Amino acid sequence: MKNAEEFDRDECFDAVVVGAGFAGLYMLYRLRGLGMRVRVYEAGDDVGGTWYWNRYPGARCDAESLAYSYSFSSGLEQEWEWTERYATQPEILRYIEHVADRLHLRPDIRFGCRVSAAHYDDAAGEWNILTNRGDRGHARVLVMATGCLSVPLVPDIPGLGDFSGRCYQASLWPHEGVNFGGQRVGIIGTGSSAVQAIPMIAKEAEHLFVFQRTPNFSVPAQNVPLNPDFVEQFKAIYRAHRHFQKRGLTMGFGDTEVVPRELEPGADPALALSMSNEAFAAHCDGYWKSGGAFFMMAAGDVLIDEKVNRRVVAYVHDKIREIVKDPATAEALCPRSHPIGSKRICVDTDYYKTYNRTNVTLIDLRKTAIERITKTGIETETEHFDLDTLVLATGFDAMTGALDRIDIRGAKGVVLRDKWRGGPRTYLGLMTAGFPNLFTVTGPGSPSVLTNMIVSIEQHVDFITDCLEHMNASGVDTVEPKSDAEEAWVAHVNDVASETLFPKGGSWYLGANVPGKPRVFMPYAGGVGPYREVCEDVVRNGYRGFAFTSRWTGG
Numbered sequence: 001m002k003n004a005e006e007f008d009r010d011e012c013f014d015a016v017v018v019g020a021g022f023a024g025l026y027m028l029y030r031l032r033g034l035g036m037r038v039r040v041y042e043a044g045d046d047v048g049g050t051w052y053w054n055r056y057p058g059a060r061c062d063a064e065s066l067a068y069s070y071s072f073s074s075g076l077e078q079e080w081e082w083t084e085r086y087a088t089q090p091e092i093l094r095y096i097e098h099v100a101d102r103l104h105l106r107p108d109i110r111f112g113c114r115v116s117a118a119h120y121d122d123a124a125g126e127w128n129i130l131t132n133r134g135d136r137g138h139a140r141v142l143v144m145a146t147g148c149l150s151v152p153l154v155p156d157i158p159g160l161g162d163f164s165g166r167c168y169q170a171s172l173w174p175h176e177g178v179n180f181g182g183q184r185v186g187i188i189g190t191g192s193s194a195v196q197a198i199p200m201i202a203k204e205a206e207h208l209f210v211f212q213r214t215p216n217f218s219v220p221a222q223n224v225p226l227n228p229d230f231v232e233q234f235k236a237i238y239r240a241h242r243h244f245q246k247r248g249l250t251m252g253f254g255d256t257e258v259v260p261r262e263l264e265p266g267a268d269p270a271l272a273l274s275m276s277n278e279a280f281a282a283h284c285d286g287y288w289k290s291g292g293a294f295f296m297m298a299a300g301d302v303l304i305d306e307k308v309n310r311r312v313v314a315y316v317h318d319k320i321r322e323i324v325k326d327p328a329t330a331e332a333l334c335p336r337s338h339p340i341g342s343k344r345i346c347v348d349t350d351y352y353k354t355y356n357r358t359n360v361t362l363i364d365l366r367k368t369a370i371e372r373i374t375k376t377g378i379e380t381e382t383e384h385f386d387l388d389t390l391v392l393a394t395g396f397d398a399m400t401g402a403l404d405r406i407d408i409r410g411a412k413g414v415v416l417r418d419k420w421r422g423g424p425r426t427y428l429g430l431m432t433a434g435f436p437n438l439f440t441v442t443g444p445g446s447p448s449v450l451t452n453m454i455v456s457i458e459q460h461v462d463f464i465t466d467c468l469e470h471m472n473a474s475g476v477d478t479v480e481p482k483s484d485a486e487e488a489w490v491a492h493v494n495d496v497a498s499e500t501l502f503p504k505g506g507s508w509y510l511g512a513n514v515p516g517k518p519r520v521f522m523p524y525a526g527g528v529g530p531y532r533e534v535c536e537d538v539v540r541n542g543y544r545g546f547a548f549t550s551r552w553t554g555g
Ligand code: NA7
Pocket: 149, 155, 156, 157, 188, 189, 190, 191, 192, 193, 194, 211, 212, 213, 214, 344, 365, 370, 393, 394, 395, 396, 508, 513
């Protein structure tokens, strides 16, 4: 813990970055490279962002480790040894800590500081940033690297505060871990976090009760230890793999092929529809067995064609029925209310199989809703479940949540929350008009959460760095998007989303999980390759859509 006198500082920087996860760390490194004096404010007590906070049992990345890592340094990618196809949270955190050490990043980061306000001073042309610990930072450039899933949602269930047992939020897990031995545990939620945690908790708990409102689609990770020979071959052509991640059709997830695949992505949807049921099942089996989110590539553009989507849904339902022995539990686990892929697909290890354990019970809240949480457990419309421990895996206020919680005021005192009342409005997900020199890494309006986040983070950080370098070279000090460019981009993001099945998902992509949040499809569904080309074209055309000015010349 830091001494009080270490805080309450008033300091000037060239740039302030908020957040020390993957995005903030790489941003710091690049800004330093421009010779800028930088301060990073981070709410956690160390680096890691998402991977610092999300320590629940089973927490693991759904992108393969060889692809879910920085590409900017060949030295780094060659020296780091991933041990599994899908890295666990502790391993990813060790990697981030290694990067912070290797690049000597920590001295520029103020830990345990949550930014509460950022106000633009029109006269001075700088941002004034305030933290909850009393730090005041002043900087011309402000970069929000605040993460897309960094604000946990506590469910609005009556009586939550009355529970006298232990209660944990999946995304705010205690560092010392939790012992479930001999415990009757209840978990609320069946999203990605719960799908990873449930098999692990079930192995330890006396009994696990899973409270499911909406079932999700989950595909097996087919996780394996990485074979050193395979890794050596992979690393020998890392550049080619990175190129494919950044430009290919796989949303940045890459082509790691730890488990050999029988088919290429992008199979013809017409073919998928013309196959017999047996042939289609055999075709999908290849993808199911090779594992991971690549399954979404099994039948062409499954997020465009509703018929193809329904066929893949039927295949997954059959898989669930094949794995889960109790027919009623299997039916309750079959998702029916959204197209597959319209919510981020879960990637699991033994999720469905866990329901065959005698110490696991699924409670279908669509049949019997939770009425309240009591001192001793959960009361549904039909039953009371006595619990020792409660786990909330109830998701996040995604993409805009972290920005909404900071009092951000741009030029002329305009409040970002007000500007975004009807949904976020950005140009390329990088900036928003009226907020000079304020950048968002993987902000709404960019591919962001639909992708391998590190691919998208690196692209945005490189874009911001190049833009600032361009400004230095051109003798200008202020940039913001033009309103018409922003309007056109917002319309384009909506148009692209409306051509897909994404809006039918009712997901956090749409803000549908947060009461009162406007339903706007927030990420850009056009893909990482095409989006990168748009950004490159913008730069080639003199940063089309951005306005540059200089406070000194007014030009
Ligand atoms: P998600 O995917 O948003 O899942 C949250 C889960 O919590 C989901 O099953 C919700 O059901 C459930 N939930 C939320 N509130 C309630 C209440 N009040 N009662 C019952 N159930 C509730 O969050 P995750 O953390 O699992 O995953 C987020 C992302 O992190 C994931 O996509 C990966 O990219 C990594 P609902 O669907 O709303 O009926």
